[in-house]
Amino acid sequence: xxxxxxxxxxxxxxxxxxxxxxxxxxxxxxxxxxxxxxxxxxxxxxxxxxxxxxxxxxxxxxxxxxxxxxxxxxxxxxxxxxxxxxxxxxxxxxxxxxxxxxxxxxxxxxxxxxxxxxxxxxxxxxxxxxxxxxxxxxxxxxxxxxxxxxxxxxxxxxxxxxxxxxxxxxxxxxxxxxxxxxxxxxxxxxxxxxxxxxxxxxxxxxxxxx
Amino acid sequence: xxxxxxxxxxxxxxxxxxxxxxxxxxxxxxxxxxxxxxxxxxxxxxxxxxxxxxxxxxxxxxxxxxxxxxxxxxxxxxxxxxxxxxxxxxxxxxxxxxxxxxxxxxxxxxxxxxxxxxxxxxxxxxxxxxxxxxxxxxxxxxxxxxxxxxxxxxxxxxxxxxxxxxxxxxxxxxxxxxxxxxxxxxxxxxxxxxxxxxxxxxxxxxxxxxxxxxxxxxxxxxxxxxxxxxxxxxxxxxxxxxxxxxxxxxxxxxxxxxxxxxxxxxxxxxxxxxxxxxxxxxxxxxxxxxxxxxxxxxxxxxxxxxxxxxxxxxxxxxxxxxxxxxxxxxxxxxxx
Numbered sequence: 001x002x003x004x005x006x007x008x009x010x011x012x013x014x015x016x017x018x019x020x021x022x023x024x025x026x027x028x029x030x031x032x033x034x035x036x037x038x039x040x041x042x043x044x045x046x047x048x049x050x051x052x053x054x055x056x057x058x059x060x061x062x063x064x065x066x067x068x069x070x071x072x073x074x075x076x077x078x079x080x081x082x083x084x085x086x087x088x089x090x091x092x093x094x095x096x097x098x099x100x101x102x103x104x105x106x107x108x109x110x111x112x113x114x115x116x117x118x119x120x121x122x123x124x125x126x127x128x129x130x131x132x133x134x135x136x137x138x139x140x141x142x143x144x145x146x147x148x149x150x151x152x153x154x155x156x157x158x159x160x161x162x163x164x165x166x167x168x169x170x171x172x173x174x175x176x177x178x179x180x181x182x183x184x185x186x187x188x189x190x191x192x193x194x195x196x197x198x199x200x201x202x203x204x205x206x207x208x209x210x
Numbered sequence: 211x212x213x214x215x216x217x218x219x220x221x222x223x224x225x226x227x228x229x230x231x232x233x234x235x236x237x238x239x240x241x242x243x244x245x246x247x248x249x250x251x252x253x254x255x256x257x258x259x260x261x262x263x264x265x266x267x268x269x270x271x272x273x274x275x276x277x278x279x280x281x282x283x284x285x286x287x288x289x290x291x292x293x294x295x296x297x298x299x300x301x302x303x304x305x306x307x308x309x310x311x312x313x314x315x316x317x318x319x320x321x322x323x324x325x326x327x328x329x330x331x332x333x334x335x336x337x338x339x340x341x342x343x344x345x346x347x348x349x350x351x352x353x354x355x356x357x358x359x360x361x362x363x364x365x366x367x368x369x370x371x372x373x374x375x376x377x378x379x380x381x382x383x384x385x386x387x388x389x390x391x392x393x394x395x396x397x398x399x400x401x402x403x404x405x406x407x408x409x410x411x412x413x414x415x416x417x418x419x420x421x422x423x424x425x426x427x428x429x430x431x432x433x434x435x436x437x438x439x440x441x442x443x444x445x446x447x448x449x450x451x452x453x454x455x456x457x458x459x460x461x462x463x464x465x466x467x468x469x470x471x472x473x474x475x476x477x478x479x480x481x482x483x484x485x486x487x488x489x490x491x492x493x494x495x496x497x498x499x500x501x502x503x504x505x506x507x508x509x510x511x512x513x514x515x516x517x518x519x520x521x522x523x524x525x526x527x528x529x530x531x532x533x534x535x536x537x538x539x540x541x542x543x544x545x546x
Binding site (some may be wrong): 007008009010011012013014036051052053055056059060064071084085096098111113115116118120121122136138139174177178 | 339
């Protein structure tokens with residue numbers, strides 16, 4: 001299946017490499033497409049919005065008429081995963097006047113809420129349905145509150161850091177920076193089943209470590 | 211089975227290099243005021259570099275260029291939500307700790323400022339804040355990565371509005387990476403010892419003076435307590451990482467002379483992960499338009515219709531010939 005990654009700015013190739021490693025090692029049927037236009041957006045079965053600078057990605061989505069097109073496709077069922085900046089973009093709202101959100105998941109976000117780069121950190125999380133996962137938080141946002149439709153899959157310091165509502169998956173951290181492919185694999189399952197699957201326990205593989 | 215963090219080479223490295231990765235595909239702009247920082251942010255810059263003067267003005271003013279006034283850096287940090295970087299002089303550990311305490315997101319150990327230490331660069335491994343460093347060749351890049359740089363940029367020739375040196379350095383890095391890719395382990399070990407030699411050279415000069423014999427250097431301690439063997443071994447590890455990845459193991463931006471949208475696109479086409487624009491924006495006639503245009507060109511570096519559209523009506527900064535510039539005037543010769 002064709003997986004798109006919004007390909008303007010951010011750690012696009014890290015997402016692409018994890019998907020490529022899943023294809024090699026686990027024979028997942030994956031073709032990676034860098035999405036920079038409406039045409040390429042229409043061709044994919046699922047979409048990743050990567051980490052990067054949310055103000056920059058926001059401006060480019062608007063500039064190249066992808067902002068509304070992404071929202072439309074996700075509302076009609078296409079699974080989407082947003083990591084860090086990507087989550088800011090798919091959330092309901094954030095108080096910054098510099099970035100407008102797509103309102104695809106009922107979550108209120110605050111950008112750079114842990115502080116500057118010096119406050120970036122790595123933390124081992126317990127993720128529902130996935131297990132222990134070492135999560136890399138870089139100038140990460142905070143999820144301040146979520147609506148009742150939203151499942152909180154992991155928390156850190158009492159606040160959600162990984163959330164899901166049907167076909168929309170959001171993370172405040174960067175699974176693409178480690179070589180642990182389990183979260184990407186989870187997202188593949190969401191796409192394979194059109195996103196409407198309950199979160200159930202299952203056996204997960206672990207990709208080779210760094 | 212989760213990753214055992216203690217088994218990771220360094221969690222810090224993951225965070226520091228990871229921060230740099232978030233800037234990929236972006237434009238980092240030099241700014242000297244809060245207003246300029248806001249222009250940069252609204253134009254789509256992924257980060258700003260807070261400076262006292264842009265390189266073209268540093269070049270013009272002469273004298274000694276130092277770390278910017280912390281008050282100014284702080285104002286810029288408060289004005290924008292994108293990351294803020296700032297420059298320190300080569301080898302100036304105290305300026306670096308000052309910026310680290312101030313809370314900047316990344317430090318540029320930069321040849322654009324007047325070097326503070328004629329012998330060594332900063333040991334960047336001891337910092338929690340990531341560093342970006344300039345390089346003209348793959349050897350310089352490897353040495354900076356060994357010292358802990360989390361990001362590399364070509365030096366180019368800052369403040370000239372002339373892209374030739376950025377192209378020269380990007381080509382040199384790319385060509386060096388190709389050679390490393392096709393090297394076997396013996397070749398790599400040989401390269402590692404060659405690339406380690408400059409760390410020895412500085413002390414040999416003193417041994418020559420003190421003993422009359424440069425061979426009397428203590429090889430056990432050459433750079434922050436690391437001896438020749440340790441340096442060679444660490445540099446060999448960097449070379450292996452390059453061979454395996456087929457590229458530098460850290461993000462590699464282009465810098466030094468990028469003055470137009472097409473210049474930005476050219477550097478991306480050569481394989482840069484992004485670009486730094488120094489004087490090119492705020493020394494142009496319409497900084498607002500120029501900033502946006504360079505971002506658009508970098509994002510669409512092979513879409514020549516877009517580059518044509520965004521370049522229309524823009525006027526770049528005046529440029530300086532580099533071919534006939536005296537070597538003593540070239541900022542790129544600072545550092546090794």
